[in-house]
Amino acid sequence: MLKRALTNLMENAIFYGERCDIRLTEREDIVNIEIRDYGPGIPEAERERVFKPFVRLEPSRSRNTGGSGLGLGIARNIMHAHGGELRLDNHNDGGLVVNLLLPRKNQ
Numbered sequence: 001m002l003k004r005a006l007t008n009l010m011e012n013a014i015f016y017g018e019r020c021d022i023r024l025t026e027r028e029d030i031v032n033i034e035i036r037d038y039g040p041g042i043p044e045a046e047r048e049r050v051f052k053p054f055v056r057l058e059p060s061r062s063r064n065t066g067g068s069g070l071g072l073g074i075a076r077n078i079m080h081a082h083g084g085e086l087r088l089d090n091h092n093d094g095g096l097v098v099n100l101l102l103p104r105k106n107q
Contacts, residue, residue: 005078005086006100009098031103034098041094087101
């Protein structure tokens with residue numbers, strides 16, 4: 001399931017932002033996977049709405065200009081199923097930053 005979430009998010013980043021940077025950071029209790037693109041970002045007022053099924057910010061119905069509007073919601077549900085969370089923020093220099101926060105398992 002995590003692979004599907006990461007694939008959805010990386011495909012979005014490449015499609016809407018032409019490229020993506022991925023960074024993994026670890027703390028004692030959390031692993032953070034950050035995916036940054038270089039596209040237009042998502043207006044703050046729309047950031048919760050994009051998780052709802054079939055919501056797309058790109059208004060065209062063409063399959064060539066975007067997906068079905070399910071990817072972000074699926075990715076967030078997968079993160080919740082693993083006890084984590086998914087956060088969206090715009091980068092100061094442009095583009096969207098997606099943070100996937102996963103709790104570390106005690107070994």
